[in-house]
Amino acid sequence: MPRTDTKQQRxxxxxxxxxxxxxxxxxxxxxxxxxxxxxxxxxxxxxVLERGFSRLLQSQFTPxxxxxxxxxxxxxxxxxxxxxxxxxxxxxxVGADKSSYATYVLRWxxxxxxxxxxxxxxxxxxxxSELYKHLQFSGFPVGGDA
Numbered sequence: 245m246p247r248t249d250t251k252q253q254r255x256x257x258x259x260x261x262x263x264x265x266x267x268x269x270x271x272x273x274x275x276x277x278x279x280x281x282x283x284x285x286x287x288x289x290x291x292v293l294e295r296g297f298s299r300l301l302q303s304q305f306t307p308x309x310x311x312x313x314x315x316x317x318x319x320x321x322x323x324x325x326x327x328x329x330x331x332x333x334x335x336x337x338v339g340a341d342k343s344s345y346a347t348y349v350l351r352w353x354x355x356x357x358x359x360x361x362x363x364x365x366x367x368x369x370x371x372x373s374e375l376y377k378h379l380q381f382s383g384f385p386v387g388g389d390a
Contacts, residue, residue, distance in 0.1 A: 317336075
């Protein structure tokens with residue numbers, strides 16, 4: 245029986261996923277420190293969103309959680325380095341809301357049980373819980389808590 249999943253088909257799929265993730269990332273908005281809704285346009289933030297949305301698409305819209313570097317987390321609007329403890333780690337969760345809009349949630353927190361897999365499991369649990377709140381709405385949440 246011939247195999248239908250060829251390397252060429254996988255390459256085309258990957259290219260389509262990457263381009264779609266790039267488009268989704270380009271259209272992301274967040275509130276800045278003044279409360280204005282602005283484009284997320286910092287190259288590091290764009291790269292994080294592309295990576296997250298690419299994983300989301302590859303997983304057939306299963307929400308994803310990524311641990312970020314401090315520099316990546318600070319690249320998003322309204323992040324104030326002076327208000328974020330040095331020991332806090334940024335995490336981002338991405339998913340699709342009830343209207344299939346790509347959605348993300350960025351949070352900073354410290355988890356240090358001494359076991360990296362336990363730390364990750366705790367962080368993922370928190371992030372999925374936060375993301376779930378946002379997936380109940382279509383489009384950007386009205387309340388301004390992204």
